Amino acid sequence: METTTTLLVADDHAVVREGIRSLLRLAPGFAVVAEADDGEDAVAMARLHAPDVVLLDLMMPGIGGVAATRGIRAASPRSHIMVLTSSDDEELAFAAIEAGAQSFLPKSTRGEALLQAIRHAAVGESTLHPSIARRILNSMQRPRRPAADPFAELTERELDVLRRLAEGGSNARIAASLSISEKTVKAHLSNLMSKLRVTDRTQAVAFAWREGLMRGKD
Structure with a gap:
């Protein structure tokens, strides 16, 4: 069969x-x-x-x-x-x-x-x-970036938001887990994407995983 x-x-x-x-x-x-x-x-x-x-x-x-x-x-x-x-x-x-x-x-x-x-x-x-x-x-x-911390410009809160985004969190889930408003989440996302020089959420997620922010999360 x-x-x-x-x-x-x-x-x-x-x-x-x-x-x-x-x-x-x-x-x-x-x-x-x-x-x-x-x-x-x-x-x-x-x-x-x-x-x-x-x-x-x-x-x-x-x-x-x-x-x-x-x-x-x-x-x-x-x-x-x-x-x-x-x-x-x-x-x-x-x-x-x-x-x-x-x-x-x-x-x-x-x-x-x-x-x-x-x-x-x-x-x-x-x-x-x-x-x-x-x-x-x-x-x-392609030549990789120098060994300097690629997340050095991010604040601790921006790192928290990026980690949760990379784990698959929506704005609402990120806000709930960090006890902040969705408006604040959006502001942090806008800031961190500007600092990382990425244009959207997908690129931010790819950057986080590729550059090792999520190491140990697999």
Whole structure:
């Protein structure tokens, strides 16, 4: 009897999720057991369904794809995380791999190639598209910053906020855990992102993990 591969599809664009569902309907042996349109929901659905494969967009609302990758890895360790992305951000790609993504494909991947990658994922084999591999190699070979503390400019409170953000916390959860208002959380986030020279929450999370702020949290 043929084994069915269960999937979670996480993307904030409904048309992308529908396109993937339509593709999977054409091939036997696949079942989409859940969908998510933001990072928090992706982690929750992975915890609930423990799918064989998670198809995950990196550029999602909420905690973002990198933090969602780490959350899914913790919530459902058996799930193979396959990133599907339109981003050409090398650092973001590297951060996703560090966070636990096992396969990495651009959204321009043709249908049959995607199906083959999912089949490989179901038996524990990773797929890394050549263009993604080159970008990750470029990121790894780029000269790293000097050994100086990359978080030296942050206050203790900003560090607290960044740690909780990197652990997957929403503004509301961060505020509750630190006994401050959400408005204050937003102010701290704005300040720390300016100091770290990152432009959004996803980049801040990637920076925190990559630069060792969360060491020991795995």
